[in-house]
Amino acid sequence: MFFRHRVVKAAVTLALGVSASCVHAIEVSDKANKLAQKNIIVDGHIDVPYRVHDTWVDVTRATDGGDFDYPRARKGGLNAPFMSVYVPASLDNSPESTQLAHQLIDLVQAMVYRAPDKFAIATSVEDVRQQFEKGLISLPMGMENGSPIQGDMANLEHFYQRGIRYITLAHSQSNHISDSSYDLRRQWKGLSPFGKKLVTAMNDIGMLIDISHVSDDAFHQVIAQTKVPVIASHSSLRSFTPGFERNMSDDMLTKLGENGGIVMINFGSGFVSKEARQWRDGLAKATNAFLRKKENTKADIDEFEKQYREENLYPYSSLDEVLDHIDHVVELIGIDHVGIGSDFDGVGDSLPTDLKDVAAYPNLVQGLLNRGYSDEDIVKLLGENFLRVWSEVESYAADKN
DSSP states (O other), rough: OOOOOOHHHHHHHHHHTOGGGOOOOOOHHHHHHHHHHHHOEEEEOOHHHHHHHHOOTTTTTTOOSSSSHHHHHHHOOOOOOOOEOOOOOOGSSHHHHHHHHHHHHHHHHEEEEEEEEEEEEEEEEEHHHHHHHHOOOOOOEEEEEGGTTTHHHHHHHHHHTTTEEEEEEESSSSSSBBBBTOSSOOOEEEEEOHHHHHHHHHHHOOOEEEOOOHHHHHHHHHHOOSSOEEEETOOOOOGGSSTTTTBBHHHHHHHHHHOOEEEEOOOOOOHOHHHHHHHHHHHHHHHHHHHHHHOOOOHHHHHHHHHHHHHSOOOOHHHHHHHHHHHHHHHHHHHEEEEOOOOTTTTTTTOOTOOOOOHHHHHHHHHHHHOOOOOOHHHHIIIIIHHHHHHHHHHHHHOOO
């Protein structure tokens, strides 16, 4: 079971059974607000396209649900959120995989069409900087799950032309490119033969390689082969969530630092704290045990899980725990290798206190100030680190071509 994307936020809030006493507000200074508003904030992964595809809402205006809309992005200072073109692993090896990717790109383009005074598609670092100066929110795009490539390099070129600037090689299952951290079947023992060719092709075309979701072996093979820095668009750290391969180990972080890449910290509580991971594992085990007892309808299962959640309140992580992940990266490999990859609109209502939606980036900035980070380091973390990596990828491709 993956606590991921496919839930209605209000329903999950009720189902988790978290008391209102868990929520508190951080006091944000004028300085924190100014740092958020006057600098480029890049968020490596926001799942707006699939949210809108699932249940259409106009995020160019205020919305009742979800984690992202234009007014809240403005309030938080967000100006370069990567729109995730997410394709479920259930569609791997089918034409629907590629079709859905194109539909989600169309939805991002439609957002810009409806509100050209608010949003603009960004396909380069220069686009982001120019659009920031114009007061527009840039919408660069990344593909989560390389399934739509379908083993055809022509599709890589086509998606690049449509604006995709990073590809998360796999998602929750091993695909034709790479093994997944979630999938016990390690059919490739890392990257597939095609996946190894794809790494080189992505370098050459100027496509960022995203190693979030891939297995450890796949990560190390990418690092050994790539000629440019890579990103982890929405990953946190395994030292805080022992045994959770989806997060990055200290050894992987060290290799990422040597590569010049960046890990963009995922805000989802299950990525941040051991307690939230254990809660999720406990629910899965309890549900599986319930299913083994007798045949059950979906209504029976829903009722069982509802009761479990009421009796076992969900342990939200905190802003401080997110900051602990950032501190650990900085202590291990330096300030130049960390950024933000919230996974807003992708982790349901598992978000930490004080980081509930895109209006909350000033809270993160205030937390960094409280921990003694300099203005220069905060600006790097908010966006300049990622833009540096993206620039290196662009420059390598330009020299090749």
